[in-house]
Amino acid sequence: MRAISILRLSRQLAKCVLHHQMRLQVRNCNLAACSLQHNNANLHPIWKGPLDIPGGSRQSPIDIRVRDSVFHPNLAPISTQYDPNTCLHIWNNGYSFLVEYDDCTNKSVVSGGPLENPYRLKQFHFHWGANNDWGSEHTVDSKVFPAELHLVHWNCSRYRTFEEAIMEENGLAVIGIFIKLGRHHEKLQKLVDILPSVRYKESLTEFNYFDPSCLLPTCSDYWTYSGSLTTPPLTESVTWIMMKKPIEVDHSQLAVFRSLLYTAVGEEEKNMVDNFRPLQPLMNRTVHSSFEPALKMSNFKKADVQAG
Numbered sequence: 001m002r003a004i005s006i007l008r009l010s011r012q013l014a015k016c017v018l019h020h021q022m023r024l025q026v027r028n029c030n031l032a033a034c035s036l037q038h039n040n041a042n043l044h045p046i047w048k049g050p051l052d053i054p055g056g057s058r059q060s061p062i063d064i065r066v067r068d069s070v071f072h073p074n075l076a077p078i079s080t081q082y083d084p085n086t087c088l089h090i091w092n093n094g095y096s097f098l099v100e101y102d103d104c105t106n107k108s109v110v111s112g113g114p115l116e117n118p119y120r121l122k123q124f125h126f127h128w129g130a131n132n133d134w135g136s137e138h139t140v141d142s143k144v145f146p147a148e149l150h151l152v153h154w155n156c157s158r159y160r161t162f163e164e165a166i167m168e169e170n171g172l173a174v175i176g177i178f179i180k181l182g183r184h185h186e187k188l189q190k191l192v193d194i195l196p197s198v199r200y201k202e203s204l205t206e207f208n209y210f211d212p213s214c215l216l217p218t219c220s221d222y223w224t225y226s227g228s229l230t231t232p233p234l235t236e237s238v239t240w241i242m243m244k245k246p247i248e249v250d251h252s253q254l255a256v257f258r259s260l261l262y263t264a265v266g267e268e269e270k271n272m273v274d275n276f277r278p279l280q281p282l283m284n285r286t287v288h289s290s291f292e293p294a295l296k297m298s299n300f301k302k303a304d305v306q307a308g
């Protein structure tokens, strides 16, 4: 009985959180204010199945609290080596658009940082909002960005396939990059130009020469923590590497993202927007940083002065 009611409660809570996800910038759900009167008709179909992992303790995304992150001096910069020739195609999977890579060899990999061996690039995709006030999955001290890029890699030393790695500990490494509104991103434009050809769900088009390292910020500082996929199956197999500095794109580029559709040809059109998962509890986890937080340093100096 107890297990059932907890399950019901967690489902109700998840529905409420998702309701907020679809409509509001407010990311914290007040269960009392979220009655069942809100049907889930507006929910994306991927969220109509199981919404969380029973007993999950390392779910993503999270709010990164800068002052609570722990500087780890042994965290080296990550190193990416991507061969643009391994780029295969771009497709609309009905939730985002994916640029997929040939992962039969080690030609496109990330290594270093918290990773014990190279991880192969499988695909990258984005999450974004209906407007510029929200859209990212992770947040930094509750700051939300209009979009977030995920470069998804899998541990080819430990597992035979991407599908196997998804389900296992240390299976995946995802580099997350915040996107803010600003200057036109010249290199991203090649991708933006081809997006109208994958406007509808399930459309796929050739896209065979693209080096995603052009989408990394120049600053190599990052946070890292143990988390999960942010789409079903939500497995807790991801080492997250969240770059500290956002990259900039301009309004016209985000507008093309928002012109994509969740729906297939012939269906009632629904724009692909707000395709992010709500924040998940940190629980018993530590976010490590590869850099010394400036805030802590200034506090330290202040304390020094006062002590002197």
Ligand SMILES: [Zn+2]
Binding pocket: 125, 126, 127, 150, 230
């Ligand atoms: Zn993602």
